[in-house]
Amino acid sequence: MIHILEKYSKAFGVSGHEEDIRRRIEESVRDHVDSLSTDFMGNLYAHKPCGRKNAPHLLLVAHMDEVGLLINGVESNGMLRFVLVGGVDPRLLVSKRVILGKERVPGVIGAKPIHLQSRDEWKSPIPLSGLYIDIGASDEKEAAAKVPPGTAGTFHTFFEAQEDVVFGKAFDDRAGCALITELLMTEEDESYPVDITAVFTVQEEVGLRGASLLAERVRPDFVIAFEGTTAGDVPRDDYASPSTEMRKGPAISFMDRTAIGSPRLIEHLKKTAEKNKIPFQMKKTVSGGTDIGVIHTKGGIPSVVVSVPVRYIHAPRGILAVEDYKNTIRLAKAALMNFKEVL
Amino acid sequence: MKALLKKVVETFGPSGREDAIRQLLLDEIKPYVDRTFIDNMGNLHAVKEGKGARVMVAAHMDEIGFVVTHIDEKGFLRISPVGGVAPVRCLYQRVLLENGARGVVGVESVKNPNDIDFSKLYVDIGARDEKEARKLAQEGLFGAFLNEMTEMNGLITAKSLDDRVGCVIAVEAARQLKKSPNEIHFVFTVQEEVGLRGAIAAAYNIEPDLGIALDVTGTGDTPDAPKMPMKLREGVAVKIKDNSLLVPRRVKDFFMRVAEKNKIIYQPEILTFGGTDAGAINLSRSGVLAGCLSIPTRYIHSVSETASLSDIEEAIKLLVKILESDVKKELED
Numbered sequence: 001m002i003h004i005l006e007k008y009s010k011a012f013g014v015s016g017h018e019e020d021i022r023r024r025i026e027e028s029v030r031d032h033v034d035s036l037s038t039d040f041m042g043n044l045y046a047h048k049p050c051g052r053k054n055a056p057h058l059l060l061v062a063h064m065d066e067v068g069l070l071i072n073g074v075e076s077n078g079m080l081r082f083v084l085v086g087g088v089d090p091r092l093l094v095s096k097r098v099i100l101g102k103e104r105v106p107g108v109i110g111a112k113p114i115h116l117q118s119r120d121e122w123k124s125p126i127p128l129s130g131l132y133i134d135i136g137a138s139d140e141k142e143a144a145a146k147v148p149p150g151t152a153g154t155f156h157t158f159f160e161a162q163e164d165v166v167f168g169k170a171f172d173d174r175a176g177c178a179l180i181t182e183l184l185m186t187e188e189d190e191s192y193p194v195d196i197t198a199v200f201t202v203q204e205e206v207g208l209r210g211a212s213l214l215a216e217r218v219r220p221d222f223v224i225a226f227e228g229t230t231a232g233d234v235p236r237d238d239y240a241s242p243s244t245e246m247r248k249g250p251a252i253s254f255m256d257r258t259a260i261g262s263p264r265l266i267e268h269l270k271k272t273a274e275k276n277k278i279p280f281q282m283k284k285t286v287s288g289g290t291d292i293g294v295i296h297t298k299g300g301i302p303s304v305v306v307s308v309p310v311r312y313i314h315a316p317r318g319i320l321a322v323e324d325y326k327n328t329i330r331l332a333k334a335a336l337m338n339f340k341e342v343l
Numbered sequence: 344m345k346a347l348l349k350k351v352v353e354t355f356g357p358s359g360r361e362d363a364i365r366q367l368l369l370d371e372i373k374p375y376v377d378r379t380f381i382d383n384m385g386n387l388h389a390v391k392e393g394k395g396a397r398v399m400v401a402a403h404m405d406e407i408g409f410v411v412t413h414i415d416e417k418g419f420l421r422i423s424p425v426g427g428v429a430p431v432r433c434l435y436q437r438v439l440l441e442n443g444a445r446g447v448v449g450v451e452s453v454k455n456p457n458d459i460d461f462s463k464l465y466v467d468i469g470a471r472d473e474k475e476a477r478k479l480a481q482e483g484l485f486g487a488f489l490n491e492m493t494e495m496n497g498l499i500t501a502k503s504l505d506d507r508v509g510c511v512i513a514v515e516a517a518r519q520l521k522k523s524p525n526e527i528h529f530v531f532t533v534q535e536e537v538g539l540r541g542a543i544a545a546a547y548n549i550e551p552d553l554g555i556a557l558d559v560t561g562t563g564d565t566p567d568a569p570k571m572p573m574k575l576r577e578g579v580a581v582k583i584k585d586n587s588l589l590v591p592r593r594v595k596d597f598f599m600r601v602a603e604k605n606k607i608i609y610q611p612e613i614l615t616f617g618g619t620d621a622g623a624i625n626l627s628r629s630g631v632l633a634g635c636l637s638i639p640t641r642y643i644h645s646v647s648e649t650a651s652l653s654d655i656e657e658a659i660k661l662l663v664k665i666l667e668s669d670v671k672k673e674l675e676d
Contacts, residue, residue: 254483255410255425260359260534266483282482284412286423300384300544 014068062176063204086205176226215298249279258293357408402509403535426536509557554624578608587622
């Protein structure tokens with residue numbers, strides 16, 4: 001089951017450069033849907049109608065882009081300058097491995113070493129302006145030939161499974177993409193009582209841009225977004241209310257910065273979880289935003305977000321509990337199967 | 344009008360949980376319009392049919408509030424704001440949760456009042472411990488503040504004049520409206536306080552020729568207030584700009600012309616912050632003419648928002664006269 005997540009997590013797909021991840025998703029879902037299409041932004045649509053008349057039309061959405069970086073200059077000594085794409089904390093970048101462009105050129109994020117830093121510089125984290133990417137090039141010409149400005153890069157992170165958790169990059173939102181893929185892989189004898197359009201969006205991390213045109217293209221009756229969301233169950237000194245916690249099941253959002261979850265859909269998810277004895281939690285913070293923010297206001301479409309808790313999102317390596325992933329699939333599947341209770 | 348205003352401001356309805364206030368407004372406006380409906384977003388539409396211009400009159404029925412994010416081991420609730428809620432303005436206020444539970448906002452001990460933020464605030468619902476608290480409330484419940492409306496020397500003080508005063512102006516205008524050539528959509532919008540979301544959805548569906556928002560605006564008439572011209576008791580404010588909208592000159596001139604002709608007391612509104620549903624309507628589809636009639640209000644987003652009854656009366660008069668005009672002709676270039 002986890003191999004789809006592995007495949008997606010390893011894929012390259014910084015916002016605006018989603019070709020590789022899109023190709024891998026196409027590969028995985030092709031045999032399980034009626035048709036696949038893309039739009040001019042690069043969003044991938046998978047259609048799975050149920051064949052029943054007047055069935056409600058559900059949009060399942062996850063974004064396939066990941067945070068990363070973009071090369072914007074080459075120094076005369078062959079070091080690459082870069083800017084961040086999406087919300088990355090610059091303090092965690094130093095010494096991380098990256099891969100760049102279609103050729104997957106390996107590099108490392110470098111900075112002035114400690115023995116050359118002044119005492120004052122010791123006191124604060126190295127700012128973005130003090131960081132560069134070193135690909136081992138000997139000069140500007142060699143570097144620019146391998147990695148011209150405009151090349152996108154992402155963290156070079158392995159996917160590993162250990163005990164009941166997996167480590168990897170981009171679980172925000174490859175976990176969501178993998179969940180939807182698993183939902184589309186129905187058995188011969190099972191079928192949802194709803195028409196499904198699954199959309200894997202581009203450019204979510206830079207401002208929900210891919211999703212902004214979905215409402216009008218898809219015209220869904222309901223929307224469920226799947227996310228890998230922040231787990232806050234890490235050591236903290238002060239009073240801490242963890243956003244979500246690992247191993248406590250799928251997290252349902254009642255509100256974030258971009259949308260208030262539909263009470264009807266939230267109620268349906270809660271009831272489905274209780275009936276099927278699936279653990280779940282409410283996401284306890286209201287920061288951040290998701291694709292439903294720009295979808296639900298187009299005429300008013302009931303929408304909700306379900307997430308798998310992930311520690312260290314937007315960082316080189318995240319951790320996700322396999323049981324949370326499986327329970328999210330169970331919950332979503334059951335919620336789709338008995339969707340008539342929402343109507 | 345005063346009795347209706349009291350009922351409307353004291354009704355529960357934070358963004359996303361507008362059910363009770365929607366029902367109340369539906370009952371109030373129904374006798375004066377041709378049809379009503381509730382859209383998917385939760386906006387309440389009340390339509391007066393007509394063959395002329397399609398005019399959307401928007402007043403938001405949601406109010407600022409909070410959402411329960413955590414219940415601690417002692418049985419206190421932790422909250423996050425819904426809309427623009429200043430932490431210090433929450434102190435020791437009484438609150439109501441959507442399930443009927445009541446509470447009061449307390450604060451952890453802080454050395455400096457400037458340190459107060461939402462992580463230091465909690466809601467005391469009188470629970471003995473976490474177990475009892477979980478019976479009374481759950482994470483994800485929405486809440487709002489409580490306060491009674493009072494009157495002082497021609498001014499009224501209440502919670503949620505923002506924007507229940509707009510809702511009352513809309514109901515009153517619908518009631519007083521005699522003959523209008525226009526197709527008028529009174530829309531009581533949801534989720535304005537979290538980003539004009541209801542109005543975005545409603546304007547998309549209605550495709551109006553003109554949008555008119557009814558809302559409150561800040562004033563420059565209190566000690567050390569921001570330098571703005573708006574004052575209480577100086578009439579309805581006709582918006583010229585805020586951070587969401589530069590009112591098209593045609594619209595502003597039209598409103599002011601109607602006011603002059605009917606001897607309605609008005610003042611220009613130049614707001615240096617904030618936005619209203621008119622901003623969302625303005626950016627709908629390929630662009631919609633939009634303006635706003637505002638009620639100058641002191642202490643906005645506190646439980647004691649204060650405005651003048653006379654300004655509200657002028658606003659009702661002006662809205663009625665605007666809606667009775669041939670809007671299509673008035674807005675010609």
